[in-house]
Amino acid sequence: METFLEKAKASSAIAATLDGRTKSRVLTTMAERLEQATESILRANALDMQAAEENNLGSALKDRLYLDGKRVSAMAESLRQIAALREPVGRVLEGWRNEADLRIEKVSVPIGVIGVIYESRPNVTADVGALCFKSGNVAILKGGKEAEHSNRAIAEVLQSVLAEQGLPREIISLLPDSSREGVATLIRQDRYVDLIVPRGGEALIRYVAENATVPVVKHDKGLCHTYIHAEADPEMAATIAINAKCDRPGVCNAMETLLVDRAIAPEMLPRLYDLFKAAGTQLRADERALEFIEAALASEEDWDTEYLANILAVKVVDGIEEAIAHIRRHGSGHSEAIVTENYSAAERFLDEVDAACVYVNASTRFTDGGAFGFGAEVGISTNKLHARGPMGIDELTTYKYKIYGKGQIR
């Protein structure tokens, strides 16, 4: 392991100084080779699918794991898109002269060695490997055991292209020891690793956050609220609420709790009830909401639960004050929305709600690197520091100051 990490660290100096043209060429070659290797990738995937069958994995998990020709092509297409992204290294973020007439430039640079821990979908191996490469970083990937064969087949293709271009294979590699102990070692090697990105279950993320000495950018749960303000447009509010819950209930930017202003509840709730019923949503409501709709009574626990399913908690609030207080107490700092036509309410919500993404009159489902226009994403950070919210290629860089003098001393 130590040797592997040393090699990864040494490779990072090479990865960091590759020019944009070389990186694009390598990535498009990788895309081509992935398509050419479709057969062997599908063979490897079949082994994972067989194991999934034997281990009685759920159908949602199996779908995430499954690859076919179309999905391999999509993977390749994603690499081509990453290849075409604006060069993320060397952007001048700020620039000025100081009093001593030094010319100071704040310039984006790669982070170094990035460890990414993730589950299920094998395309993450290609995507995250490519994003790290494009941004001049070394990627150490630790996928789930359930996708072991698929990930290895994909990584092998990427690495063979690196080798063929005279680059160290370590620039994109799988963590050699993928056991719990392997992860435990990785997250404490701050001499070699500059960032850990854990994506996955709460237990994993908690374990990493508690034990890492390497900086961690968490991709934790999304307990997202939509607050329908007294002065909301009811039509718009209904459309947004249905979309936020039902478009894809299993994802982190889906709504988990709907807050409805007391003043608009008699109008909104019956309307929403019909729409949610039609969408098959299971409702859990507080007592005041139950005056207007039929639903199970929500317990205290419901306000803190990320259902990741077509279930919705509903609460009537007295006004924006209570809505913001509820979000402060129960939100996970991911995405929060207000629906209102009132200017001051919108401004107040945007200012006072402490979350990565705060919306007025739009669905929280937009919290996503693709929807933001980042081209591709590593994930959605629930950290407050380094990267917050959708984490694209620019968030895989840090900065340094380049200072141009003419002999100045202090």
Place this chain on the structure above:
Amino acid sequence: METFLEKAKASSAIAATLDGRTKSRVLTTMAERLEQATESILRANALDMQAAEENNLGSALKDRLYLDGKRVSAMAESLRQIAALREPVGRVLEGWRNEADLRIEKVSVPIGVIGVIYESRPNVTADVGALCFKSGNVAILKGGKEAEHSNRAIAEVLQSVLAEQGLPREIISLLPDSSREGVATLIRQDRYVDLIVPRGGEALIRYVAENATVPVVKHDKGLCHTYIHAEADPEMAATIAINAKCDRPGVCNAMETLLVDRAIAPEMLPRLYDLFKAAGTQLRADERALEFIEAALASEEDWDTEYLANILAVKVVDGIEEAIAHIRRHGSGHSEAIVTENYSAAERFLDEVDAACVYVNASTRFTDGGAFGFGAEVGISTNKLHARGPMGIDELTTYKYKIYGKGQIR
């Protein structure tokens, strides 16, 4: 402790939404009150000085600890300068429309609750407290035991102004349990604390980095190099080298190792020898350098030592390749300089050396919030993430996305 941290967290929502005018008024009032309280602050400081005497503290430490009327005035003046800094909260860092016509703004926001661990100089209590306040954060300050009375007297003044303005005293407070256990608790309270900034000895920083679950921005050692390239202007190189080492040898941006290109060594080294001798610098040189100067033979350990004293390690290198390799191996990622008239050498050094601040033809002594023009600094980060290099008021903010819709769904 739990109650204290809960109060600190609750106060952060208030601190975050204060407007700039209020914050400036509070800070200028604090400055006034510090001056008015000079007598009681000096009385408290006398107790610390007496303890320092009894504990045989070194004269440098005692000087850092010592306060007089002039120093209290300087502290107040610093608060007035911080009051006058540009409002750091609510800056629009980026803004765009996405494909769905959402208007997305990336806006600076306070980090939340910031714990700062530091030593000796009591003015840090006022400075860091004020910087955190100006940037809408809550500050939990843990000063050194040696400055206990002084820090308490200063914090009391700041808190009384907060209380008088109807603000929670917890917005700027000293950690109630300042023992090792108190620190151990603080750095693991990620529910309440958003950032820990340790400034101080290597052991402290290592301890915090290894045990914190709260994100840490380290203010670690500066092992800074100056590389005199073959095509340096000898006059400029000598001026820069002397300044980088001798201006203030005890600070983190001072040079510790001088790398001299083989081609220019016969000319540079004898000239530098005379200058360093006149400045009382103790030299430790490698064998090749000893051909030109008299000095102790440097050991391997010297290349990794931050002397924090008027001692300099000197090494002759074959060229820029070896210089960069040496810095990669021994540098601490703080500040590195090249002196050269050669364009390509300058560009290569700037690109390939991985440090917070990389200089061409200037002294590394400029790595400093004040010198950078930041107005005031929390310290100099040796982290790669969140903040790197001089950490001013803007680095005490993070960001959120404000998203303005007109009913968009996905």
